[in-house]
Amino acid sequence: MNILVIAAHPHLHQSRANLALIQELRKQGDFHIRDLYREYPAWHIDVEKEQRILLQYARIVFQFPFYWYSCPPLLKKWFDDVLTFGWAYGPGGENLLGKEFMLAITTGGTEASYRSGGDNSYTISEFLRPIEKTLTRCNGILLPAFVAYGVKHASAAELTETAAKYMEFIRSPRAVLVH
Numbered sequence: 001m002n003i004l005v006i007a008a009h010p011h012l013h014q015s016r017a018n019l020a021l022i023q024e025l026r027k028q029g030d031f032h033i034r035d036l037y038r039e040y041p042a043w044h045i046d047v048e049k050e051q052r053i054l055l056q057y058a059r060i061v062f063q064f065p066f067y068w069y070s071c072p073p074l075l076k077k078w079f080d081d082v083l084t085f086g087w088a089y090g091p092g093g094e095n096l097l098g099k100e101f102m103l104a105i106t107t108g109g110t111e112a113s114y115r116s117g118g119d120n121s122y123t124i125s126e127f128l129r130p131i132e133k134t135l136t137r138c139n140g141i142l143l144p145a146f147v148a149y150g151v152k153h154a155s156a157a158e159l160t161e162t163a164a165k166y167m168e169f170i171r172s173p174r175a176v177l178v179h
Contacts, residue, residue: 003170004057005104008036008064008075017106017151017159018065024163031170032057036074043074050082051095059100059143061170062131066107069120069127079134088138101135102170103128103145108152143177146170 005025009018012035025031034053040046054060064071086092105124113119114127124147136142146169148154148162169177 001059002057003031003059005031005033005061005063008072010037010072017148020159020163021166024167036078045078045081047081061102061104063104066105083138094139097139099140100143101140102143105145106148106151111149
C-alpha cells in the first residue's frame, strides 16, 4: 500500500518524539513523508500541488504533536486551503472518496490525563472529533488514531519502541485496525 505521511511539527528537528517517528519511517524507505513546516515556511500553500499529491496515495497519515487540544496551525491552514468545496467535498468533491485517513498524535500528557476526571477532562478521541469529521466529510475512510502518550518524559528506548509500533500500526491493513 502506498502511504503518505504529512508531518506538521513547527520544530520537527527539535522534537524528540515526532523526529523519532519520522526517522523510523525513513529507515523503512517505503513511505512518502512531507514536512509541512519545511515545505511552507512562509505559509503559502500550493493547493494544486497538494491536491495532486493526495491523489497518488491510498492512505494518508497526518502526524503532529497535540497542540493546544488540536493540531498545529499550519496543518489547520492546510486543511482549510487544500480540502476545498467541489474538490474534496460537496457536489463534484469526490477526489478523496475511499482514501484511508489516519491521525498520528504525540502528546506530553499521560493516557490517564486524557479521560473524564483526568487533568484534561476529555479523551483524545473527543478532542480529535473536529479533525475526524473534516476527513470523513471529504469522503474518506477514517481509521483509528495512533496516539503516543507521555512522550515529554519518555526515554530514548521508549521512543524507539513507540516508533517501531507506529511504523507497524500505519502499515496495518484496514481489516486489522477496524474490527
